[in-house]
Amino acid sequence: MTHQLSDLTAEGLRSFVAGQLERSRARTVQLTDAVDTDDLVRQHSRLMSPLVWDYAHIGNQEELWLVRDVGGREPVRQDIDELYDAFMHARADRPSLPLLGPAETRSYVVEVRDKVLDVLDHVKFDGGRELVDNGFAFGMIVQHEQQHDETMLATHQLRTGVPVLDAPAPPAGRRLATAEVFVPGGVFEMGTSVEPWALDNERPAHAVRVAPYVIDTAPVSNGDYLKFVLGGGYEDERWWSAVGWAHVQKASLVAPRFWEVADGNWMRTRFGRREPLPLDEPVMHVCFYEAEAYAKWAGKRLPTEQEWEFAARFDPATGRTRRFPWGDETPGPQHANLGQRHLGPAPVGAYPAGASPLGVEQLIGDVWEWTSSDFTPYPGFRAFPYDEYSLVFFGPDYKILRGGSFGTDEVVARSTFRNWDYPIRRQIFAGFRCARDPRPEERV
Structure with a gap:
């Protein structure tokens, strides 16, 4: 509203x-x-x-x-x-x-x-x-x-100790018709100059040209990411950037945070409850370097911030930039998993009503999505009402995350909202989806 x-x-x-x-x-x-x-x-x-x-x-x-x-x-x-x-x-x-x-x-x-x-x-x-x-x-x-x-x-x-939070389970998932979609690219209006409560780094709206690309229709799931883990992804330097590989070694990373093997089964801990790893949920508690390595292993890459927002807001039928993937309507429970309504991501395919015109789903809610972009100001940026909200954080030290998580409230979860964090952070509710450059035959 x-x-x-x-x-x-x-x-x-x-x-x-x-x-x-x-x-x-x-x-x-x-x-x-x-x-x-x-x-x-x-x-x-x-x-x-x-x-x-x-x-x-x-x-x-x-x-x-x-x-x-x-x-x-x-x-x-x-x-x-x-x-x-x-x-x-x-x-x-x-x-x-x-x-x-x-x-x-x-x-x-x-x-x-x-x-x-x-x-x-x-x-x-x-x-x-x-x-x-x-x-x-x-x-x-x-x-x-x-x-x-x-x-x-x-x-x-x-925190450790007995569980103290509870919430109903999210809706069931479904198998998506396709794992990825071709995005023809074009010019769209990124950011906003009209959302009254948008924060300074979301402003002003400005025209951005996006080249054609291919993007996943859903966030990468636990099941998909487990294949990377079991395939030796954390032991193979080929998939990692130099700084990412150095971090993996220093931090002794072997899987997403809160994952463990017990009696030969993969488990995860969620708000004090240890449970079998749900393979159909978006992977969560991975840092930027883990997301980047998985994408390379899969023959893909992370989307740029501009590609993410284009997929979330652009309507190719009208050439219009929407407020949200599904339109201009404020998020409802049928659109996205937001506001701590559920205590975890919903399975892949749980929110068909939240799909963008391009057929990309779960862009809002469930897990924050790492992008490949650094946190930088938009052209015409003006710090308001104080420098310490955005201005002091601009630069290559922070990577942009988009879309919100199951813990993000609807008043924050705008398609223009920009989150940022250090690329090593894993305690946040962050996952990712992949993108790639199109093959020649896909451009036709």
């Missing part, structure tokens, strides 16, 4: 924003109430913050932007700003900080939210401030909370 925010009355926009704030907070509470005090303050991995840090950080960002900046109100807890500044302290160091305890954190975020709702009741959306135009600042904070909720979900995956 966010693309239609400009059509709402001020009261309609207030109601929509309030609903999004409530929805994101309910998820945060669910993820933090699911564990006891010890688990809230414990660091479950040096790659992740303690859950209690994420919780208070969510409140602190909400206070900084909505209470102080948008609302012009007095600070609630100015003394903790530095503790919850993500750029001041590395994740590995956060447990040693004098953080708010669980009870104090809960009290703090409630107090902040009460003030935010009062700000929302009085803000003038037509006051000429870009920050509040179409409720942007509120949308930015809603997305920030949902992004941290996905981070906290990844922390839950890393």
Whole structure:
């Protein structure tokens, strides 16, 4: 619905924003109430913050932007700003900080939210401030909370102990008619200049020419990836880039994270439950280098970011760039696996209603998809409303992921949304699909 925010009355926009704030907070509470005090303050991995840090950080960002900046109100807890500044302290160091305890954190975020709702009741959306135009600042904070909720979900995956999360199983998969499709290429509008809550690195919309290519109709499955593992892929330097091979050796990688062999059977651990490896699900918890190596082994490559978005948004029948693969409609449960509705990827072929006009499926939700592209700004990029969201991360150190995962909320999972991470990261809910250059006979 966010693309239609400009059509709402001020009261309609207030109601929509309030609903999004409530929805994101309910998820945060669910993820933090699911564990006891010890688990809230414990660091479950040096790659992740303690859950209690994420919780208070969510409140602190909400206070900084909505209470102080948008609302012009007095600070609630100015003394903790530095503790919850993500750029001041590395994740590995956060447990040693004098953080708010669980009870104090809960009290703090409630107090902040009460003030935010009062700000929302009085803000003038037509006051000429870009920050509040179409409720942007509120949308930015809603997305920030949902992004941290996905981070906290990844922390839950890393914690040990009895399972504490549950959700219904995703819909059944189906066999796809074809494993890959030819994309004729062409010029399309990449990015956006019209989505009211799109973040700065998604802007502005710009014309991009894409050469013809072939792309997989579904993400690579566990079953397909297992063939690479069993075929000695992790022992064969031919499939790896020099830096990827060095990482495999240093990190002693032999399979995706959370995979193991028990009594001769391949198993995976998912939120505290060890279960047989589901061969029909998209592979997950692989780093960029693993995705790149598999693609080479399969005689393919990873798609570029431009190829990924072209496959997700371009309608060759009309020459139009859609909001989503299925059209302009906001994602529903029939389209994609989003929002922690299920606690894992759905089997391949589970969402035929989410297919693009080209016949490419599961581009949105299930697993983030590694692309071959570095994180760089679009032509005409302007940092807004602060440099630290995107600008400081541009460069070759980060690779782009697209599409969202089962843990990504619909308010984030735009076809234009750009995620980025270090190419060695495996704790995120990341998989991939392959692409390749077309053979001469396929270009006809």
